[in-house]
Amino acid sequence: MSATTSGKKMSDPYPHPSGGWGSIREVTEILVQENVLSAKGIKVLLKQNKSDGFACVSCSWAKSGKPHVAEFCESGAKASAWEITSKRADAAFFAQHTLTELESWSDHELEGTGRLTEPMKWDAASDRYLPIAWTQAFAEIGAALRKLDPKSVVCYASGRASLETSYMWQLFARLYGNNNLPDSSNMCHETTSVALPQSIGVPIGTIRLEDFEHTDCIFFFGQNVGTNSPRMLHPLQEARKRGCEIITFNPIREPGLISFANPQSPLEMLTPKQTTISTQYHQPRVGGDSAVVMGICKTVIAADDAALRDGDARILDIEFIEQHTHGVEAFKQAARATAWEVIERESGLKREAIERAAAVYMKAKAVIVLYGMGLTQHRKGVRNVQMLCNMLFLRGNIGRPGAGVSPVRGHSNVQGQRTVGITEKPELAPLDKLAELFHFEPPRDKGLTTVEACEGVLDGSVKAFLGLGGNFTRAVPDTDRVEAAWRSLPLMVQIATKPNRSHLIHGELAYLLPCLGRIEIDRQASGEQAVSMEDSTGVMHGSRGQVEPAADTLLSEAAIVAGIAKATLDPNPHVDWDGWVGNYSRIRDMMALTFPENYKDINTRMWFPDGFPRPNAARERKWKTKTGKATFATPDSFEANPDMPETEPGRNLQLFTIRSDGQFNTTVYTMDDRFRGVYGTRKVLLMNPRDIAHWGLNDGEVVKASTISHDGIARSVGGLKIMSFDVPDGCVAGYYPECNPLIPLWHHDDQAKTPASKSIPISLEREPVAA
Structure with missing residues (x-):
């Protein structure tokens, strides 16, 4: 187990607001840790999220055209330091360590070795990665791919690759002959991509940064802004100072949604001054969000019924509903018929608490709803998202200033990858346009999602995995089963900047291809190149590298994709x-020809200080749904896990996975989580004290968690230390990805196949204490 980086003991509480001196200290520590606390490191950070600088390599939150001097957050600074580190995982490093040995290292230790510097190939005789020339690597990969059925090959994309590289990646896959283009969105916000088109006709949210200046009420569901997108705390703080109400629903009380001290404010840094973020903070049981929202809707509809009866002003926005929506009467009937007993049982909240939130909603003139993976990663994640839309429809809170729905995406370009065609769904890709531009017949059959790709590895139908970034085997559910099957893959190719566990779980042939990072200067035939990204609000931005590459042997992502493509495909003039x-602007020209509505004049517009938005019909109250209107979706139940057994009535433990403040997705910067008082370990379970007592356990005991399911497969994670914490009864929090082995591969949203990582039925048993 890695030692704590702070010297604190586990369970030390964190009594401070988010931001403040704690954030400054964390940024300083990561810069020192990665040997970049220098004029160079500071200069780089001051270019982060600036129109003449680079887009943050971590979260995808929007950036302003009028940025702060320091337009980076703690998480973003950690991501930048992690990328521009002076540490190297070079040939000498791999010569010292077998892959079997490295498998025992933690995620933090693996990525902490530094940047990859040259292409490598796994050598079975020595169990090591050995250097290989780029030309030979491409030739061997191409030869192996030509021998395979294209339908058996997966072309995965993580959320960090640029729009340009992502466009090339999807084109390569389709020229090769498949739509097997799963991406990290499959694992987090695919429920959004399914739910929003059905409800409002677009697959993305309707909010832009300027809407925060006009809203008077914000609802949060299942999103931890202090860890996952801290830059959002600035517009939230400004909104609170205007008197905006912020109502939060989250099983854990997160410091970022409780209070914030702005590190860029001398007054707040030198005094106890801080801003209270949430005016109401409710802790529903995991999976209880749809019931919460139905309770709010039920209250609003009841108030409107009373107003109609008494001749008072209506509570519902009747003009919006009649002109712009479909299905309201069925939804209203369902809300009236849903008993408060059901709402309280499924939500874990009292009626009074829900009605208090509804009272604020009914008074507000413009409401934004923000949500994250706490809402999407459920068996009924699509239902959860559509219930939020139902709530907004009732009072016309879609398509006007300061109002709308806003899914908060994770990786910095995960949404943009979808926009340029990274999708396994052929109906969402411009296949006819690709055929016209490149004179080939694209495959028309459905490709594999992330879950289906894993199923293919398990049953042997997937023969090769090509990864454009990411840490796939660590991120997916059923980790132990997937890893065991992964070793039988005939071919594995990983494009990456740092070593991670997915590179160690190799196939029969395994190649590790190191690429330039986004912050590094990318020099090609026509000079220094720039790339583009799409943020969480659907706005495009340019990004320029700032520092010299980690090694002169690195290639850009685009060059690596091109190298694989040329070695694999027949020439196409x-x-x-x-x-x-040689010139990325030519890729952007092709993007504009393929998607003229989204990328017209992108080579100029990407450098606008505010970027430029993709079209969003729902913002203009134009509804590209099957009904031609914003569509109410009436739920058939509010159960979080309708097909999972109870261990004991009313006492079933539901595990939900969380990330620490020292983490971004599978990248772990530190073993500490100061916001939750966890230091030096990630092998913990956060439990309600009443549940600890009910299970006959004690705070600090070590247990094994096992999944409860009907499939007869044993899934467990041991060595987990119990930690008393403020979570709802029956709910247990554990870290991602350490708890991923507990998630059955089939335990996913019934429409989107997003893994249901936020509600996993488990049982516990005490582990013997080592002598």
């Missing part, structure tokens, strides 16, 4: 891989 790599 209409696809100029070399010309694109």
Whole structure:
């Protein structure tokens, strides 16, 4: 187990607001840790999220055209320091360590070794990665792919790759012959991509940064802003100072949604002054969000019924509902018929608490709803998202200033990858346009999602995995089963900046191809290149590298994709891989030809200080749904896990996975989580004291958690220390990805196949204390 980086003991409480001196200390520590606390490191951070600088390599939250001097947050600073580190995982490092040995290292230790510097190939005789020339690596990969059925090959994309590289990646996959383009969105916000088109006709949220200046009420559901997108705390703080109400629903009380001390404010840094963020903070049971929202809607509809009866002003926005929505009467009937007993049982909240939130909603003139993976990663994640839309429809809170729905995405370009065609769904890709531009017949059959790709690895139908970034095997559910099957893959190719566990769980042939990071200067035939990204609000931005590459042997992501493509595919005079790599503006020209509505004049517009938005019909109250209107979705139940057994009536433990403040997705910067008082370990379970007593356990005991399911497969994670914490009865929090082995692969949203990581039925048993 890695030692704590702070010297504190586990369970020390964190009594301070988010931001403040704690954030400054964390930023300083990561800069020292990665040997970049220098003029160079500070200069880089001051270019982060600036129009003449680079887009943050961590979260995808929007950036302002009028940025602060320091337009980076603690998480973003950690991500930048992690990328520009002076540490190297070079050939000498791999010569010292077998892959079997490295498998025992933690995620933090693996990525902490530093940047990869040259292409590597796994050598079975020595169980090591050995250097290989780029030309030979491409030739061998191409030869192996040509021998395989394209339908058996997966082309995965993580959320960090640029729009340009992502466009090339999807084109390569389709020229090769498949739509097997799963991405990290499959694991987090695919429920959004399914739910929102059904409800409002677009797959993304309707909020932009300027809407925060006009809203008077914000609802949060299942999103930890202090850890996952701290830059959002600035507009939230400004909104609170205007008197905006912020109502939060989250099983854990997160410091970022409780109070905030702005590190860029001398007054707040030198005095106890801080801003209270949430005016109401409610802790529903995991999976109880739909019931909460139905309770709010029931209250609003009851108040409107009373107003109609008494001749008072209506509570519902009747003009909006009649002109712009479909299905309201069925939804109203369902809300009236849903008993408060059911709402309280499923939500874990009292009626009075829900009605208090509803009272604020009814008074507000413009309401924003923000949500994260606490809402999407459920068996009924699509239902959860659609219930939020139902709530907004009742008072016309879609398509006007300061009002709308806002899914908060994770990785910095995960939403943008979908916009340029990274999707396994052929109906969402511009296949006819690709056929016209590049003179080939694209595959028309559905490709594999992340879950289906894992199923293919398990049953042997998937023969090769090509990863454009990411830490796939660590991020997916059923980790132990997937890893065991992964070793039988004939071919594995990983494009990466740092070593991670997915690189160690190799196939028969395994290649590790190191690429330039986004913060590094990318020099090609026509000079220094820039790339583009789409943020969480659907706005495009340019990004320029700032520092010299970690090694002169690195290639850009675009160059690596082109190298694989040229070695694999027959020549196509209409696809100029070399010309694109030499000048990325030519890739953007092709993006504009393929998606004219989204990328017209992108080479100019990407440098606007505010970026430029993709079209969003729902913002203009134009509804591209099947009904032609914003569509109410009436739920059939409020159960979080309708097909899972109870261990004991009323006492079933539901595990939900969380991330620490020293983490971004599978990247772990530190073993500490100061916001939750966890230091030096990630092998913990946060439990309600009443549940600890009910299970006959004690705070600090070590247990094994086992999944409760009907499939007969044993899934467990041991060595977990119990920690008393403020979570709802029956709910247990554990860290991602350490708890991923507990998630059955089939335990996913019934429409989107997003893994239901936020509600996993488990049982516990005490582990013997080592002598």
